[in-house]
Amino acid sequence: MLARMVLRSRLFAVLLGLSLLACGAGDRPPALRAIAAVTAPPSSVTAPIDPAPPAPAPGAEVAIGPDLRAEDAERVLFLATDLRTDAVRRVCPASLSTEPRIRCLLALRYEDEPPSRELALTLYSETGSLAGLLPEETSEDGRGGKVHLLPARPIGANREQLAWILDAFRGYRRFLTELAALGPVTFRDRPVDLRFFYSTSKQAPSAFAVQRNLGYNLYGVVNISAEAVRDTLFHEVFHLNDGWSARALAPIHARIVARCGKKSACLAPYSPTETMMDGVYYAFAGRGAAREYAAELALRYYRESREILEGKPLSTLPFKCGPAENREAWRRIAREFFGGVDPVPECPPGS
Numbered sequence: 001m002l003a004r005m006v007l008r009s010r011l012f013a014v015l016l017g018l019s020l021l022a023c024g025a026g027d028r029p030p031a032l033r034a035i036a037a038v039t040a041p042p043s044s045v046t047a048p049i050d051p052a053p054p055a056p057a058p059g060a061e062v063a064i065g066p067d068l069r070a071e072d073a074e075r076v077l078f079l080a081t082d083l084r085t086d087a088v089r090r091v092c093p094a095s096l097s098t099e100p101r102i103r104c105l106l107a108l109r110y111e112d113e114p115p116s117r118e119l120a121l122t123l124y125s126e127t128g129s130l131a132g133l134l135p136e137e138t139s140e141d142g143r144g145g146k147v148h149l150l151p152a153r154p155i156g157a158n159r160e161q162l163a164w165i166l167d168a169f170r171g172y173r174r175f176l177t178e179l180a181a182l183g184p185v186t187f188r189d190r191p192v193d194l195r196f197f198y199s200t201s202k203q204a205p206s207a208f209a210v211q212r213n214l215g216y217n218l219y220g221v222v223n224i225s226a227e228a229v230r231d232t233l234f235h236e237v238f239h240l241n242d243g244w245s246a247r248a249l250a251p252i253h254a255r256i257v258a259r260c261g262k263k264s265a266c267l268a269p270y271s272p273t274e275t276m277m278d279g280v281y282y283a284f285a286g287r288g289a290a291r292e293y294a295a296e297l298a299l300r301y302y303r304e305s306r307e308i309l310e311g312k313p314l315s316t317l318p319f320k321c322g323p324a325e326n327r328e329a330w331r332r333i334a335r336e337f338f339g340g341v342d343p344v345p346e347c348p349p350g351s
């Protein structure tokens with residue numbers, strides 16, 4: 001059945017056998033595949049001077065006061081630079097109110113790249129999100145090795161990534177607004193902060209979710225087009241919403257894994273997306289258990305529902321029209337996050 005599907009967006013990754021997302025709420029970058037070394041460090045990198053203090057506890061926007069939010073922005077934007085706090089505050093004083101102070105900080109951070117500055121300011125205006133930097137860190141690569149992550153900015157040749165991200169979030173907003181007209185949607189469509197980085201040795205992880213932050217690799221193997229970035233970020237934003245899947249989807253996920261193990265032919269009808277890692281469908285590949293299955297399911301819900309709401313024919317067979325587990329998982333995720341709305345037409349009899 002799935003063989004007839006028109007696979008899109010991240011298909012290239014399947015064809016190339018490359019690893020994909022590294023993600024999961026609270027994860028550090030998980031299992032990565034060995035990938036050809038990335039090119040020379042981008043010119044956009046700013047070398048850290050201070051030993052990186054811990055990333056600010058980001059907490060939900062609602063849980064953070066105005067002044068704390070501005071100070072948080074100061075760290076997210078300038079943590080990995082040689083500018084000291086007092087130098088930053090001579091330009092963007094702490095006496096400013098929150099929004100002007102954050103806009104000042106963004107303008108200062110991207111002062112040397114006016115087109116990126118405009119995109120970063122627009123992203124903040126429209127979503128409240130910051131185009132920040134990931135502190136330098138060395139993380140486990142999930143295979144007993146290490147991956148070294150360094151801060152970078154979306155400037156120069158990487159500016160396009162910021163445009164794709166902005167476009168993705170605009171798309172989520174349109175989609176969720178349309179859904180919200182049909183039911184009580186609880187899914188939140190944006191992170192507090194984007195933390196840009198690159199990896200010295202691999203094009204992975206492409207992205208990961210931690211608390212209210214999204215780490216984003218400017219050289220990520222899947223971050224190569226507006227459509228791919230839209231899919232990648234929706235998966236990650238789902239993780240930011242998810243405190244549910246380990247309880248609600250784990251039994252379904254476990255049943256499928258017990259039936260199929262890691263055999264692709266068996267898993268194919270159950271996999272919400274075409275994405276694979278190490279030759280195994282990503283939803284069933286790693287230690288993320290039901291979390292990754294849920295995030296891929298959310299992405300499938302987004303793809304299919306968006307097409308229907310845009311008046312387009314589905315480019316795939318409806319996921320819910322597959323095995324019984326698919327229908328149940330689809331119903332549960334729609335009910336939990338999307339107000340029970342299911343724009344996809346009913347399955348034909350006997351499907």
Ligand SMILES: [Zn+2]
Pocket residue numbers: 021022023024235236239288291292295
């Ligand atoms: Zn994930």
